[in-house]
Amino acid sequence: MLNYQELIKKAKDKGFSDLEITEYGSETLEIQVYQGKVSEHTESKIKKVSIRAIYQNKMANLSIEDLNMNIDLILDKLKENALILSTNEQYEIYEGSSSYPKIKLKENDFNKVSIQDKIKILIDLESKLKEKDSRIIHVPSLGYEEDITTHRIINSKNLDIEKQGKYCAVAMQIVAKEDDDIQSGYEVEVKERFDELDFASLIDKITTRVLSMLKAKPVPSKTYPVIIENEAMADLFSTFISIFSGETKIKQITPLLNKENQKIMSDKISIIDDPMKEDCIFKDPFDDEGVACYKKEIVTKGVFNTFLHNLKTAKYFNTTSTGNGFRMGGAIGVSGANTYIEKGTKSKEELISSLKEGLLITELAGLHAGVNAISGDFSLKSSGYYIENGKIIRPVTLIVAAGNFLSMMNEVEEVASDLKMTLSRVGSPSILFKGLSISGI
């Protein structure tokens, strides 16, 4: 097994100025049921490390799962990778913050229910979904997942900190059919404890949604006032979060260059990043560089306050890290942690009843392809409902909603009070926009 202290010591001997080891541990269980049987049952146990080290002022990264790897080989690889770097970035291994916020984890109850009992609950859930309405013809996926993680950072500046986390989740997909029309829908619920999962309300939520989408049709192409529902809005927002990253500022590929302290969005919009947000399951007392996390307003009433930074991007702009240095595919990047659009006061229903004609969009598809995070343009297959005289009239599908994220955020009519955080740790309430271009028939 890899000896961390020996690795740090040998690195110093070989001329590295600093070295840091991040150890990730995880234990998972996943169960899927299909037609009354277990279709998948997966258990795992992994302990892996990511190492970064500074050699001649350059930072190299290495992640390894083979924990018996020879220390000299590790250091040689790091040295080789450091020597090829030719950017003028300033790198730093952090000595630690003066204090860190504390996470209060709830007591773990995953083992209080046996795997066999969890399977029984899922099979029961599947039959309840099918019994709910004769138009529900398939439950193609229904699964449960639990994950217990540990995350420890040890470095040559004597930092040694650890955080833990756990969650369990239920996810399901159903397919409904009426005459020749088929509609499907997906729901997921994530909690910290098993006994917090509310299976009954999840069944209600998914069946109501999918059945109401049956016989959906496109609407004529034109510009409509549009309410994008909370989860769909959070999904859309998540694809544009990189515009706030100090990395895109360095690369000059954000539309927000030189826009600090300027109004970039409607004054109805405030955007917050709060890694320790009270009601979130995922919390971070520190980022992947060991910097303490804290709550900050990225946008206040439409005015852009700050980019998010890690140690490197902060140093580049002569400022301090915002505690947003998180690892993305091997190296430390910049990302939000519980980033959300602040809620308003009116309910979603009030927004709907305020519209003479418009659309409620509940789902946006193809987010990984139909958006351009650099220009802010998006063009996405959407579905939802047609609204007339303040009432939902009929379901709508096979339409394409297109616009520009920043322009749209300047055309906000109203922000609802139904803030929802998604699995990707981004949140939004439902938002009513003055006009969005819709292509249909």
Place this chain on the structure above:
Amino acid sequence: MFDKKDLEQILDLALETGGDFAELFFESTSSNLMEMTMGNVSKANSSNVNGVGIRILKDTEEVYGYTNDVSLDNIKKFVIKLSSSYVGKRTHHSKHLEEVKYKNITPVIKRPNSISNEEKKKYLLTCYDGANSIKTNNSKQIKQIICTLTDKEQNVLIVNSDGIYVKDTRTNCRISLSVVATDGTNMQSASNNTGRNMGFEFFDNEDLFNFGKEVANSAMTMLDAKEINGGKMTVVVHHGFGGVLLHEACVHSLEATSVAKGVSVFCGKLGQKIASDIVTAVDDGTLENYWGSLNVDDEGHPTKRNVLIENGILKTYLVDYRNSRIMNHPTTGSGRRESYKYSPTSRMTNTFFTNGTSSFEEIIKNTEYGLFAKSMGGGSVDPSTGEFNFAVQEGYLIEHGKLTTPVKGATLVGSGAEVLMNIDMIANNLTTGHGMCGSKSGSIPTDVGQPTIRVQNMTVGGRG
């Protein structure tokens, strides 16, 4: 590594509680990434993935486990834990392991480990120089050029209780490039990539300078693009990565993953007409050194050339071992997974429409009005409805049989079943593009391809 006796013993242990099939998938993979930003090396990262995936089947039921602690003791403990999910008496014993021999279709001359960082940097520089060589002026400039070279050598050992013992090495080398151009107010990006399941000799034979130049040209051209007016129209999808349409909208629905559960629109349609008569589609994992090719799939079965659709008639689904039990359909050498952290399932390899009889010029000349999708972005599909959407990265209007204005913001929307029937012209210029396909068993290299095709009556979304 363990000898065959140890492995036979573990496999046999796995069947003690009534399982009828056990499999071990050992993996040791090393990969490297080098990123160049505006001519400077901005990232050099390395990683290794190392562990074992354990699978036990009982009829159609499955239990799977994975760990990166590959000591004999730990694997045995894990196997006992997993097999305890089945409550029953032994019905099967593990068979004697026999090494599977195959013809190597993915030969490698220059292994990634033998290439120094300095050499890798040279390939990236050629690419950067190409992108940087195009003419700019005061109003239109290149803002950003990022190229990334990734290489990966995956060594696998797959053994199962039916006696399969097979080793394989997969070597994936790829260069991706993204260019951002600006005219002061607008920014447009374009990207492309090129890769093979072979060594670095691949890059020696590629014109990386021209590759870079073309991507930069595309970004510059799109600065002049106008918003397209959405609606139903004729769409001509260009060759190469245009095949993403076939991949996403049709062949995902032919994978056993969705067919076995009865959720695919193509269920029960074997032998029936599902596409226009001129359409033949193939998934072929045996093409030498192609990006999506493999000697053996991740269940140890040799890959095949599977004709999916022949002259419009559905011929086969893509089926892995476990789904072959559920569907009572032979396996097609399609069991794939990203790593030992995933149980294998039916996936694509290199998937494409075969050549037709028209020329590219004929197709454009015979189109009165429509959209020419020169290069496609990504897309997604709901397999239960077959509904898809794709972004068009570089598009042009076709007016009176000629390519005219560049257009942006176009999205293609529709259903796979409909598109297959509406293809009315296919060119004779088949090429493939190189993607990473994400699905249930992770992200894997796949080629998508086609000749230029024409589709009638497609919904095009746009902002104009």
